Amino acid sequence: MQKQNFLTKNQQIIFDLIDKSPEPMKAYAILFNVQKKGIKAPLQVYRALDKLVEIGKIHKIESRNAFIACHNSSCQVAKATAFSICEICEKVTEISSSGLSKYLANFKDKDGMKYSKYNLEFFGLCKKCR
Amino acid sequence: MQKQNFLTKNQQIIFDLIDKSPEPMKAYAILFNVQKKGIKAPLQVYRALDKLVEIGKIHKIESRNAFIACHNSSCQVAKATAFSICEICEKVTEISSSGLSKYLANFKDKDGMKYSKYNLEFFGLCKKCR
DNA sequence: TTTCTAATGTTATATTATTACATAATGTTA
DNA sequence: TAACATTATGTAATAATATAACATTAGAAA
Numbered sequence: 001m002q003k004q005n006f007l008t009k010n011q012q013i014i015f016d017l018i019d020k021s022p023e024p025m026k027a028y029a030i031l032f033n034v035q036k037k038g039i040k041a042p043l044q045v046y047r048a049l050d051k052l053v054e055i056g057k058i059h060k061i062e063s064r065n066a067f068i069a070c071h072n073s074s075c076q077v078a079k080a081t082a083f084s085i086c087e088i089c090e091k092v093t094e095i096s097s098s099g100l101s102k103y104l105a106n107f108k109d110k111d112g113m114k115y116s117k118y119n120l121e122f123f124g125l126c127k128k129c130r
Numbered sequence: 131m132q133k134q135n136f137l138t139k140n141q142q143i144i145f146d147l148i149d150k151s152p153e154p155m156k157a158y159a160i161l162f163n164v165q166k167k168g169i170k171a172p173l174q175v176y177r178a179l180d181k182l183v184e185i186g187k188i189h190k191i192e193s194r195n196a197f198i199a200c201h202n203s204s205c206q207v208a209k210a211t212a213f214s215i216c217e218i219c220e221k222v223t224e225i226s227s228s229g230l231s232k233y234l235a236n237f238k239d240k241d242g243m244k245y246s247k248y249n250l251e252f253f254g255l256c257k258k259c260r
Numbered sequence: 261t262t263t264c265t266a267a268t269g270t271t272a273t274a275t276t277a278t279t280a281c282a283t284a285a286t287g288t289t290a
Numbered sequence: 291t292a293a294c295a296t297t298a299t300g301t302a303a304t305a306a307t308a309t310a311a312c313a314t315t316a317g318a319a320a
Contacts, residue, residue: 008268043270107252113254120234121192195275270311271312276307276308277306283301285296285299286295
């Protein structure tokens with residue numbers, strides 16, 4: 001069913017909702033919003049979210065259990081993510097810094113372990129909240 | 131009650147348990163383990179965890195909802211954390227690289243936003259699982 | 261067309277975390 | 291020390307997040 005860039009019906013509904021949201025959305029907020037479109041159960045939401053994360057269309061903000069659309073053309077797959085999070089207004093922005101991503105992609109620890117994926121969350125105060 | 135380095139009874143019990151564990155512990159696993167010591171309710175666990183995180187004695191692995199003791203003398207406060215996580219055996223190691231921490235502590239995004247805190251999680255395969 | 265895989269629908273339940281309220285212990289200041 | 295403030299504790303109930311299990315359907319692949 002799923003081929004390359006095509007989203008299924010549920011995936012598309014849920015992606016569109018997240019993509020339009022100015023802030024990260026939580027799973028049950030998504031569920032509430034899509035119930036009128038026939039998506040009735042948590043599992044339907046979580047399955048779509050899992051797939052969307054897997055193909056890099058959305059990212060999960062782990063510290064907030066929330067999801068945002070990817071606006072970074074370079075991350076087609078969710079293997080290198082960085083976000084800034086305002087601790088007051090909870091605004092989340094995806095960081096795209098080639099310096100940062102190069103540094104982290106090449107980072108090796110003492111064991112020489114090389115990583116296939118990373119997620120970085122910065123916390124602070126955004127312009128408005130400072 | 132709480133002053134500087136002194137842990138309260140519940141905090142000490144829960145810290146000791148996490149500190150002895152070779153792997154990250156989840157809140158309800160902790161609860162199960164400390165019930166014989168009189169800690170009976172989830173909230174008692176979560177309150178101790180919150181405090182221990184706040185003072186930097188333990189860290190939360192956000193992607194796993196689990197907690198590990200801090201073994202990094204430099205992070206007395208939980209404001210700069212980095213971990214490597216094996217995606218097969220789920221082994222988690224705290225990374226202490228002064229290069230990495232310097233790089234991230236000084237990182238500024240385009241807006242010039244400076245961060246007070248960050249958390250980085252690397253994923254890959256550990257030596258044994260490769 | 262047959263078979264395989266991925267997605268869906270549905271119910272129930274597991275896991276993670278917090279609210280609300282009462283009490284007790286310690287710290288602080290007059 | 292007495293009065294007050296602050297932090298920690300105890301307890302019950304419930305909210306929020308996420309998954310298991312099973313049946314069905316849609317599309318891809320042979």
